[in-house]
Amino acid sequence: MKAGDLSRLITAARKGKPTLVIRNARVINVFTGEITETNVAISDDTIIGVGNYSCENEYNAHGAYLAPGLIDGHVHIESSMVTPASFAQVILPNGTTSIIADPHEIANVAGKEGLKAIFALSKDLPLDIHFMLPSCVPATPFEHSGAALSAEDLAEFADEPMVLGLGEVMDYPSVVAGSEDMLKKLERFFGRPIDGHAPMLTGKALNAYCLAGPRTDHECSNFPELKEKLRNGMVILIRMGSAANGVTEMLDGIVAEGLPTDRICFCTDDKHLENIRSEGHINHIVNVAISRGIRPLDAIRMATLNTATAYGLKRVGAIAPGYRANLILFDDLHTVVPKAVFANGKLVDPNTPIPSPAVPESVKNSVHAAPFGPEDLKLKAKTFMPIIETVPHQLVTRLVTGIVPTDENGYFVPEDGLNKLAVIERHHATGHVGVGVVEGMHIKGGAIAATVAHDSHNIVVVGDSDTDMCFAAETLQACGGGFTVVSNGEVKALLELPVAGLMSDAPVETVLCKQRELLNAAHMLGADDACDPLVLLSFLALPVIPEVRLTDCGLFDVRTMSFLYNSVRSFSDASGRA
Ligand SMILES: [Fe+2]
Numbered sequence: 001m002k003a004g005d006l007s008r009l010i011t012a013a014r015k016g017k018p019t020l021v022i023r024n025a026r027v028i029n030v031f032t033g034e035i036t037e038t039n040v041a042i043s044d045d046t047i048i049g050v051g052n053y054s055c056e057n058e059y060n061a062h063g064a065y066l067a068p069g070l071i072d073g074h075v076h077i078e079s080s081m082v083t084p085a086s087f088a089q090v091i092l093p094n095g096t097t098s099i100i101a102d103p104h105e106i107a108n109v110a111g112k113e114g115l116k117a118i119f120a121l122s123k124d125l126p127l128d129i130h131f132m133l134p135s136c137v138p139a140t141p142f143e144h145s146g147a148a149l150s151a152e153d154l155a156e157f158a159d160e161p162m163v164l165g166l167g168e169v170m171d172y173p174s175v176v177a178g179s180e181d182m183l184k185k186l187e188r189f190f191g192r193p194i195d196g197h198a199p200m201l202t203g204k205a206l207n208a209y210c211l212a213g214p215r216t217d218h219e220c221s222n223f224p225e226l227k228e229k230l231r232n233g234m235v236i237l238i239r240m241g242s243a244a245n246g247v248t249e250m251l252d253g254i255v256a257e258g259l260p261t262d263r264i265c266f267c268t269d270d271k272h273l274e275n276i277r278s279e280g281h282i283n284h285i286v287n288v289a290i291s292r293g294i295r296p297l298d299a300i301r302m303a304t305l306n307t308a309t310a311y312g313l314k315r316v317g318a319i320a321p322g323y324r325a326n327l328i329l330f331d332d333l334h335t336v337v338p339k340a341v342f343a344n345g346k347l348v349d350p351n352t353p354i355p356s357p358a359v360p361e362s363v364k365n366s367v368h369a370a371p372f373g374p375e376d377l378k379l380k381a382k383t384f385m386p387i388i389e390t391v392p393h394q395l396v397t398r399l400v401t402g403i404v405p406t407d408e409n410g411y412f413v414p415e416d417g418l419n420k421l422a423v424i425e426r427h428h429a430t431g432h433v434g435v436g437v438v439e440g441m442h443i444k445g446g447a448i449a450a451t452v453a454h455d456s457h458n459i460v461v462v463g464d465s466d467t468d469m470c471f472a473a474e475t476l477q478a479c480g481g482g483f484t485v486v487s488n489g490e491v492k493a494l495l496e497l498p499v500a501g502l503m504s505d506a507p508v509e510t511v512l513c514k515q516r517e518l519l520n521a522a523h524m525l526g527a528d529d530a531c532d533p534l535v536l537l538s539f540l541a542l543p544v545i546p547e548v549r550l551t552d553c554g555l556f557d558v559r560t561m562s563f564l565y566n567s568v569r570s571f572s573d574a575s576g577r578a
Contacts, residue, residue: 013048013321016041018055020345025061025329030068030305030318033297040066042325045344049321059347061329064339067300068318069097069326070282071307072268073237074132074168074195074218077118078105078502079270081452081495081515084118085356086508088127090273093350094281095338097326098128098316100267100307102167102195106363107134109427109457109500111147113362115157117500121357122162126343128316128326132167132195133157135185139170139455142543142563143551146366146427146457151184158188164311165193168218170544172198175212176205186213193311196234200225206232216310218267221245223253230263235310238302240285241268241275247285248292255293265307272535273512283328283336296333353507363500367451367477369424369459370431374466377422379412379435386555386564388421388540388548390440392530395539399548399557399564404437412437414464419443423541424459424473425552426451426481426501432552434567438462438540441533442526446487447472448533451501454542458552462537476501483534485521493521 012018018041026035027050041053072091077099080087084101091099101122106114115133122129133154138145157163166189169175174182186194196214198206199221210232218237220226223246226236240247254261266285280287282303289299308317316324325345328338341348384401391398405413414420419441425432447463449472459476463469472486475494481501484494495514497504504511518534527533543549543556550556554566 009043009046009048012043016049016053017043018048018053019043019057021053021055021058022061022066022327022329022342023054023058024063025066026063027319028065028067028297028300029320030297030301031320035065035297037063040319040327042345045325047319047321047323047325050319059340064329064331065333066319067328067330067336068304068316068323069328069341069343070095070286070303071098071100071265071313071317072096072282073100073216073265073307073310074239074267074269075099075101075241076103076105076270077101078103078500080273081497081503082273082508082511083356083359083499083503083505084122084127084129085125085354086511088125089350089354089508090276091281092127092341092343092348093338094276095283095328095330095336095341096281097328097341097343098130098308098313100130100132100164100311102132102134104134104137104139104167104455105457105502106500107137107147107149108139108455109146109366109502110363111137111149112153112156113360114147114500117360117363119160119162120360123357125354126346126348128324128343129162130164130311130313131160131162132165132193133163134167135169136171140543142556143456143541143553144425144427144430144432144458145455151181151188154185155188165189166195166213168195168197169214170197172201172209175214176208183212189213202228210234218269220250223250226250226253227259230259235263235265237265237267238285238289239267239269240288241271247288251289251292251294261294261298261302262306263310264302265310266303273508274515277512280337283338286336290334300336356505359499359505364498365480366500367426367459367481368429369426369473369477370429372424372431372433372470372473374470376433377420377435377466377469379420379437381406381410381412385412385437386548387418388436388438388550388555390438390531390536392440394531395536396546397540397548400439417442419462419464420466420469421460421462421540421550422469422473423453423550423552424461426459426477432567434550434552434554436550436555441536442528444526446485446492446525448483448485448522448525448527448537449473449476450483450534450537451476451481451497452483452538454539456541456551457501458541460537460541462540483518485518485525487525492524493517
């Protein structure tokens with residue numbers, strides 16, 4: 001708040017002089033659980049009162065429900081593949097007016113410069129954006145990321161106005177083991193919000209984890225897990241984005257046992273633009289919760305006040321004097337579909353693009369792979385070759401072994417339903433290239449490549465021809481990153497993601513159109529609908545999802561946390577690090 005603003009707002013409230021009145025609304029009070037037919041008075045971006053107000057500028061709600069704008073408790077903006085301004089344009093009309101973002105992806109590519117860039121891109125938008133600083137960069141020691149963030153690095157950003165605390169502490173083994181590096185980070189943010197990320201952690205290990213500082217968790221996938229974490233003092237964020245494990249079971253458990261919901265919130269984590277457009281955003285989770293028996297007012301409170309309280313946000317999440325005029329208007333209390341959204345006191349126009357701050361040069365041209373060619377993708381076959389078997393409709397994979405087709409020199413040749421997969425280090429031109437065999441992608445006559453490859457975001461490419469695989473990777477290197485589908489030396493579809501190789505600065509409709517073109521082109525090469533081939537490809541290099549993954553360091557068995565074999569090029573020590 002600028003100097004003089006408070007005095008002006010106090011005067012406006014005392015004299016009853018708003019700049020906007022929303023009249024004839026059924027106003028939801030998340031503090032008392034009351035719904036009152038009344039008016040809400042706003043001065044610029046702040047609510048100054050609820051009751052009998054009038055002014056020249058009035059918006060007639062015609063008896064619709066008026067609730068606080070919804071809050072996403074944990075989201076990675078980068079996963080939308082658009083800039084924060086475009087992301088705001090898509091989620092605001094769905095009623096999400098505040099987000100708590102974790103810039104983990106851009107930090108893995110560009111480190112401190114990545115953080116500075118996403119803060120700059122998020123300033124002065126109608127969406128209220130807060131940040132948690134990514135705690136695990138790099139995410140694992142089994143791949144090469146673009147950067148590493150130490151406790152000292154994070155400390156440089158701790159006092160940024162947009163920063164709330166420390167982001168999801170996904171390296172829970174380090175926390176439980178009391179590793180020095182991790183403890184430094186936790187101690188630096190002691191007393192501030194610290195997000196947890198501890199799937200299936202239980203018993204004494206969970207106690208140790210909670211004691212260390214993380215106070216939220218968005219990884220619960222069943223009701224007993226949710227209850228144990230609640231019991232241990234954690235705030236639970238029920239996640240419904242691209243991943244939505246066990247949501248209905250957890251909601252049913254909460255209803256059946258009549259658990260208090262004041263320490264339960266909602267988040268999306270990762271949700272693609274197409275899905276947000278088709279089913280909604282946080283309002284979708286609210287509606288699912290209501291459909292499972294959570295009382296509508298409780299569900300709305302879970303998506304507003306609860307989240308604001310958990311993260312220490314003082315002026316959002318309720319309709320009361322001094323709160324930000326972030327509001328949503330909807331007709332049916334059991335199905336929250338906003339007919340109007342106010343952000344900072346202004347009516348949101350879903351059809352008007354939100355201008356983005358300029359993209360900082362420091363996060364452009366982020367693809368720096370060492371020169372590579374088809375020779376670098378050769379893979380010597382073994383008698384019992386480890387193969388990554390994809391599982392329909394899931395991101396988990398299975399490790400199988402088999403005899404693979406070879407040429408006369410004993411090198412793997414993709415055929416019989418087997419493709420070649422490669423991960424090419426693209427941050428510091430180290431020349432690391434991991435190569436493996438994957439079953440279930442069904443790519444024939446070409447290749448698909450991406451620079452969105454969680455969590456280190458190297459170039460991941462799948463195909464049946466070394467020449468096309470190299471061509472696809474070179475295409476992405478030339479344009480600064482993105483997704484591409486190529487066939488016989490021709491680019492069939494390309495989505496350029498020039499912002500760190502993760503986000504596009506093109507208009508939302510252009511990005512959506514190019515995503516559809518990519519999918520169509522992938523299907524032309526034989527990819528089936530059992531799993532979105534682009535999403536699947538983006539996760540095949542993430543060495544924390546069972547059972548087997550390929551990184552630029554080699555083929556990795558997630559169950560034993562060890563390499564089955566090392567990268568085919570530039571591998572220099574047994575741990576997988578150069
Ligand atoms: Fe996350």
